[in-house]
Each structure stands twice: as structure tokens, then as C-alpha cells.
Amino acid sequence: MESFGTHDGPGIRMVVFLQGCKLKCLYCHNPDSIDTHGGTEHDIEELVQRAINMKSYFGKKGGVTVSGGEPLLQSKELIHFFKRLKEEGIHTNIDTNGRVLNHFTEALLDNYTDLVMLDIKHMEEAGYRALTGAKSKETTFKFAAYREASGKKMWLRYVLIPGLTNTPELLHALGAHFKEYQTIEKIELQPYHKLGVHKWKALGWKYELEDARENTPEELKEAAAILNKYFKEVKIN
Template sequence: MRVHSIESFGTHDGPGIRLVIFLQGCKLKCLYCHNPDTIETSGGMEYTIEQLVEIALKMKPYFGKKGGVTVSGGEPLLQAKELIPFFKRLKEEGIHTNIDTNGRILNSYAKQLLDDYTDLVMLDIKHMTEEGYVALTGKSCKETTFNFAAYREASGKPMWLRYVLIPEITHKPELLHAMGKYFKNYTTIEKIELQPYHKLGIHKWEALGWEYQLKDARENTPDELQAAVAILQNYFKEVKTN
């Protein structure tokens, strides 16, 4: 697999202590991306499956009952075919598996990976309107994400939602209510994680020679974050702010 980077002892990418593997490549170019160097599919380093399994096994004593391996990106499902044997090996070793995805890929390889070997899915909800989705990601359409969510829901297996709060862009009461109403009857969603907006990735955009278009966007105030949590608590079992 083509890997951008590997993080040991991750605590914000799924339950417990986790080994987080960031894969290279993504078809979206989200305006707020804090790892834009993961977007190009030609970057990163190649690892064999057994190399990654060995790293996971060295970490296994620290996972405890809740931890495990999270594969993020980029968009990890671009390499779904390669992830199948990797996750199969992890499950053989009794290691919890998690995918952090934007939900745009649902081909036969992705379905096999999800159905047979993925314990948890963290699904990134970019925007609740098509116009907003295109403006943020450069691609259409948001329906692919919702189709992905419906597929996971039908499987009966756990899912978390993730949502970046950008004031005046994604952080609007009407959008939060729309998201809550859309997913309120889902039984597999264990929680939604809110990601406050930050500008920590601007220097990476500049290093790549790309224009960062959200320079004028501001960060969330504590009161705004509390208000967002209050809205979403009407719809979800658990609302967490990272």
C-alpha cells in the first residue's frame, strides 16, 4: 500500500489507543484540508501488508480492549483492494479495525472490506447541500456519501459521523438541524464528532504552491461550539467535540 505517514498512540481516531495509518491519495480537495500533502496519489511510501501487520503487532499490547488500527488518509478506500488482505490479517490477530472515509467509494472491494473486516467506520460529512459540498471539496455529489451511510446502516455495524465546523460555511444552525434530521433514525451511529475549524495546515498549502482559500474564515468561539453540541444532542446518542 502507498502510505503517507504512520502515527503511534493516536487517541482521536477511533476508540482507545490506536495505530493510525494515513494512506496517500484523495480525489477531493477540501478547502480546509490540514494534510493537503496526502491528496496526490503519486506521493507517499510503499509498504507491504506484512510490514504494516508487524507494526500493528508491536503496538497490540497498548491497544487494550478498545484500541486497534485506524486507516485514514487521504481517502483510504482508494486502496480498498489492498486493504482487504491487510484487515483480514489484523482480524486474524484479534485487532480492532477502523476506516476513516469520505464515503465516495463504494465499489465491490470497498463493500467486501466493509462487510467482512471493518469493525468501525468513521464517515466524514462534508456538507448537507450539493452546492456547499461542491464549493468545499471541488467535486460532486454529496449523495455518494449518503449512499455509503445507508449501506453501512443496512449492515447493522457501528458507524461514527465526523463534521468540520467552519463558521458561516458549515457551522449554521439550519445545516446542523438538517444533518440531525437526516440521520435521526439511523441505529448504527454511535456518536458524532465535531471538528472545530483551525488553520494549522496553511503552511502545507503554501509549501505545495497552492492557494489556501479560507484564510478569512475564523475559528469557532466556545459559545458557538456549545450551541452546535446542544442542537445535535437532540438527534444523536453522543456528541463529542475534538
């Protein structure tokens, strides 16, 4: 839980991080949330009451963001959670990698999710597999197309890893793919960092990006300049 999140959607937000993810991204800063077992169970109504108690801090823009892990692995349960939040007039947001699109997910997205923040991992299949440990990058693009068809709001997120995801070719491919989308309000660029490395080591896992460096200010500006040609707003987090 995070009570006063300011980087997980609009305004001040209560952020709920769910356990479990089918990807194992090399840069994951919450690797302890990957395992689909474990975690702590919470009663939905208790979470709703916690959000209600924070309404005065949310203001007009804030609300609740569910992140992970991959929250849509628990779409069925989130339907009830988000339905209750909407009954209380609270803005809802999902931070997802777009790997899950079933009838529970569709019901959640179409009826109770005000905003989707979609993580775009890589624009090429080989790069996607190397970065996430999973195949078929198209699942994320099909998810994006579904959200676009609904006419409901979406933000994109993209991690800039020097030499892996921040090449001009990949950035232009990203922009070209989404340039006609009407539901995308902005794209958020996430500079690469190593804040989660200690968690990998604590789990006894090898951190494969040990030699990767952080972005220079010039690289961030250049990436933003490219994407500004395609999107309404580009934000560097």
C-alpha cells in the same frame, strides 16, 4: 504513521495515513496526501507485525485506523491488511469521506471493518461542491445508508466552519437526515483550525479559507446542543 493516536477512533491506535484523495477540501490539513501519486510503499505483513507489537498498548478498545487521503481508494489492498489484523484479534477502523463504494469496498466493510468514521462535508449540494471541489454529496449518503443496512458500527465526523457549515439550518438538516440510524454511536464535531495552512503554502497552493475564523466556545456549545437532539452522543474534538 502515527503510533499512539488518540483522536482516530476508540482507545489508543496505530494510524496509517494513505496517499491519494479525489476531493480537495478547502480546510484539508493534510493537502500533501491529496495527490494520488507519490507516497511510500509498505509491505502489508510489516504493517501487521508493527500492529502486533503494539497490542499491549491497544488494550480492549484500541487498534488500527486507516485514514488519508482517502483510504478506500486502496480498498482491494486493505482487504488483505484488515483480514490479517482480524486474524490477530486487532480492532479495525476506516476514516473515510464515503466517495468509494465498489465490490472491494463492500467486501472490506462487511467482513473486516469493525468501525467506520464517516466525514460529512456539507448538507447542501452547492456547499458540498464549493467545499470539496467535487459534485454529488449523495455519494456519501448512499455510503452511510449501505453501512446502516449492514448493521455495523459507524461514527460521523463534521467540521464546523463559521459561516459555512455551522449554521443552525445545516446542523438541523444533518441531524434530521441521520436521526433514524441505529448504527451511529456518536458524532464528532471538529472545530475549524488552520494547522495545515503552511502545507498549502509549501505546495504553492492558495488557501481559500485564509479569512475564516475559528469557532468560539459558545458556537461549539450551541452546535452540540442542536445535535444532541438527534444523536446518542456528541463529542467536540
